[in-house]
Amino acid sequence: MSPARRFLRTPEAVAGAILLAALIAMALVALLFPGDPQAIAGPALLPPFQDWSLPLGTDRLGRDVLAELFHGARASLAVGLAAAAAALAIGSVVGTLAGFAGGLVDEVLMRITDAFQTVPSFLLALAFVSVVGPSLGVVVIAIALGTWPGPARIARAEVLSIRERDYVASARAIGMHPLEIAFREVLPNALPPVLAMSSVIVAAAILTEAALSFLGLGDPNRVTWGGMIAEGRAVLRTAPFLSIVPGIALVLTVLGVYLAGEGIVETTAVRRGLS
Amino acid sequence: MSLLAVSNLTRRYRRGGKTVVAVDDVSFHIEPGETLALAGPSGSGKSTIARLVLRLIEPDAGAIEFEGDDFLALRGATLRARRARLQMVFQDPLAAFNPRATVARVLDDPLRIHDIASRTERPRRIAALLERVGLAADLAPRAIHEISGGQRQRVAIARAIATSPSLIVLDEAVSALDVSVRRQILDLLLDLQRQERIAYLFISHDLGVVRAVAHRVILLDAGRIAESGDARAVIDAPQSTIGKALVAAAPRLKRTTQDAS
Ligand SMILES: Nc1ncnc2c1ncn2[C@@H]1O[C@H](COP(=O)(O)OP(=O)(O)O)[C@@H](O)[C@H]1O
Ligand SMILES: [Mg+2]
Numbered sequence: 001m002s003p004a005r006r007f008l009r010t011p012e013a014v015a016g017a018i019l020l021a022a023l024i025a026m027a028l029v030a031l032l033f034p035g036d037p038q039a040i041a042g043p044a045l046l047p048p049f050q051d052w053s054l055p056l057g058t059d060r061l062g063r064d065v066l067a068e069l070f071h072g073a074r075a076s077l078a079v080g081l082a083a084a085a086a087a088l089a090i091g092s093v094v095g096t097l098a099g100f101a102g103g104l105v106d107e108v109l110m111r112i113t114d115a116f117q118t119v120p121s122f123l124l125a126l127a128f129v130s131v132v133g134p135s136l137g138v139v140v141i142a143i144a145l146g147t148w149p150g151p152a153r154i155a156r157a158e159v160l161s162i163r164e165r166d167y168v169a170s171a172r173a174i175g176m177h178p179l180e181i182a183f184r185e186v187l188p189n190a191l192p193p194v195l196a197m198s199s200v201i202v203a204a205a206i207l208t209e210a211a212l213s214f215l216g217l218g219d220p221n222r223v224t225w226g227g228m229i230a231e232g233r234a235v236l237r238t239a240p241f242l243s244i245v246p247g248i249a250l251v252l253t254v255l256g257v258y259l260a261g262e263g264i265v266e267t268t269a270v271r272r273g274l275s
Numbered sequence: 276m277s278l279l280a281v282s283n284l285t286r287r288y289r290r291g292g293k294t295v296v297a298v299d300d301v302s303f304h305i306e307p308g309e310t311l312a313l314a315g316p317s318g319s320g321k322s323t324i325a326r327l328v329l330r331l332i333e334p335d336a337g338a339i340e341f342e343g344d345d346f347l348a349l350r351g352a353t354l355r356a357r358r359a360r361l362q363m364v365f366q367d368p369l370a371a372f373n374p375r376a377t378v379a380r381v382l383d384d385p386l387r388i389h390d391i392a393s394r395t396e397r398p399r400r401i402a403a404l405l406e407r408v409g410l411a412a413d414l415a416p417r418a419i420h421e422i423s424g425g426q427r428q429r430v431a432i433a434r435a436i437a438t439s440p441s442l443i444v445l446d447e448a449v450s451a452l453d454v455s456v457r458r459q460i461l462d463l464l465l466d467l468q469r470q471e472r473i474a475y476l477f478i479s480h481d482l483g484v485v486r487a488v489a490h491r492v493i494l495l496d497a498g499r500i501a502e503s504g505d506a507r508a509v510i511d512a513p514q515s516t517i518g519k520a521l522v523a524a525a526p527r528l529k530r531t532t533q534d535a536s
Binding site: 165167169170171172173174175176177185188189 | 329373434
C-alpha cells in the first residue's frame with residue numbers, strides 16, 4: 001500500500017488533514033473575503049447567527065468576527081509554520097555541526113543549547129518580544145529561539161550515529177570537504193526524526209503566538225486569535241462567544257496540525273520500516 | 276622507492292577502561308601495480324590498518340610514506356587533494372553509499388571534487404566509467420538501493436578509479452558477494468590492475484581468494500604480523516600457528532592444495 005493510501009485509511013490523519021485544509025483555505029480566502037477585519041461592519045456586540053451578512057456577529061467595536069477569524073487564521077498559520085521552520089532549520093544546523101565536528105565545537109554548541117533549553121521557552125519569547133518590540137517577524141524569531149534546542153538535540157544524536165557509517169568514511173576518502181560531508185551527506189539523513197517533531201512544534205508555535213497576542217505582545221497591526229480572545233475577555237460574561245469562537249478555532253487548528261503531522265510520520269515510518 | 280611504505284604502525288583503542296592494541300608495530304610496503312593481501316581472523320586489525328592507511332583514523336605511533344611523501348604530515352586541502360591517489364572499496368557497498376544517492380551522483384562526486392571534468396563533460400565521463408567496470412551507461416540515473424549487490428560493487432570500483440589512483444584499499448570488497456559475482460569482480464580488479472598498474476591492498480579472510488589474486492600476503496594475528504611472504508608460498512606451506520589454523524579453516528583451499536601435491 002502506498003503511504004498516501006495508508007494515510008487515507010487512518011481516520012485521525014484524515015480528520016487532521018481536513019481541519020488543516022479548512023484552516024489553509026481560510027487563510028487563503030482571507031485575502032479576498034470576508035473583507036477588512038479592522039473595519040466597522042455593523043452594530044457592536046451583535047451575537048452570532050442573528051444577521052446572515054455577519055454570521056458570527058461583531059465584537060465590541062462592531063468589527064466582523066468572521067473576517068477577524070479568517071485573518072487570524074492567516075496570522076496563526078504563518079507564524080506557526082515560519083517559527084517551526086526556523087526552529088527546525090536552526091536546530092538541524094546546530095545539531096549537525098555539533099555532532100559532526102565533535103570536540104570543542106560540540107562542547108560549546110551544546111552548552112549554548114543547554115542555556116536556551118534551561119530558560120522556559122515562553123518566558124524567552126516574552127522577554128524577546130518585550131525588548132525588541134512586537135511585529136510578526138519578531139514573534140517568529142521569539143518563538144523559534146525557545147524551540148530550536150529540541151530539534152538540535154535530536155539532530156545531534158542522529159548525526160553521532162550517522163558519522164560512523166561507511167558512506168561518511170567513503171566521502172572523506174574521496175576528499176570531500178568536511179562541511180559538504182556534514183550538510184550534504186549527513187544532515188539529510190539525520191532529518192527524518194527531526195521532521196517527525198514538526199507537527200508538535202508547529203502546534204506549540206501556534207499556541208505560543210496566541211499566548212503572546214493574548215498578552216498584547218502580538219503584532220498590533222494584525223488580527224490574531226490570541227488577540228481576539230484577549231479582546232473578548234472584557235465582555236466575557238455578556239458576550240462569551242467573542243472568546244469562545246477564536247478559542248475553538250485555536251483548539252481545532254492545533255488538533256488538526258497534530259493529527260495530520262502524526263499521520264504523515266506514521267505512514268512514512270511504516271514505509272521506512274518495511275524497506 | 277615503494278608506492279606505500281608503512282613503518283611501526285600502532286593503533287590502540289580504549290574500551291571500557293581497558294586498552295586494545297588493534298594494530299601493533301606493523302610495517303610493510305607495496306610496490307606500484309602490486310597486490311598485497313592482508314589476511315587474518317576477525318578482529319586481527321585488518322580494517323584498522325585500512326583506515327590508518329587512508330587517514331580515516333590517526334595512528335598512535337608509526338609512519339606512512341605514500342608516493343614519496345610523509346602522508347601523515349598532510350593536512351586540510353593538501354590531504355584532500357592527495358586522496359585522489361589513494362582510494363577505497365568497502366565490504367558492504369550498500370552501507371558505503373549515501374542511502375539517497377543515485378549512481379550518477381556517487382560517480383560525479385570524485386570528478387567534481389578533484390576537478391577532473393567540467394560540469395558539462397561529467398555525464399560523459401560517468402558513462403565511460405560505468406562502461407569501464409562492465410555496467411550499462413543507462414544505469415546512471417538509478418538509485419543505489421535499486422541495483423543489485425554485484426552492480427553496486429562495480430559502481431564502488433568505478434568511484435574508486437574515477438580519480439586514477441595508484442593504490443586502492445579493498446577491505447573485504449568481495450566477501451559479501453556470492454561466488455559467481457565474486458569471480459567476475461575479481462576478474463575486473465585484475466583487469467584494471469593490468470591496464471592501469473593500480474596497486475591493491477587486498478584485505479580478506481578468505482585465503483582461497485588471496486592465493487588467487489595476491490602477489491604477497493601478510494598474515495595478521497591480534498594486531499601483529501605473524502607471517503609474510505609470497506602469497507602462494509605462505510598459503511601452501513604456512514609456518515606460523517595462525518597461518519596453519521587459517522589454512523586448515525579454509526575447506527576449498529585444502530582441496531586445491533591437496534590436488535596440487
Ligand atoms: N572504533 C573502535 N573502537 C574500539 N575498538 C575497536 C574499534 N575498531 C576496532 N576495534 C577493535 O580493534 C580490533 C581490530 O579490529 P578490526 O581492525 O576491525 O579487525 P578486522 O578488520 O581484522 O576484523 C578488534 O579487537 C576490534 O574490536
Ligand atoms: Mg574488518
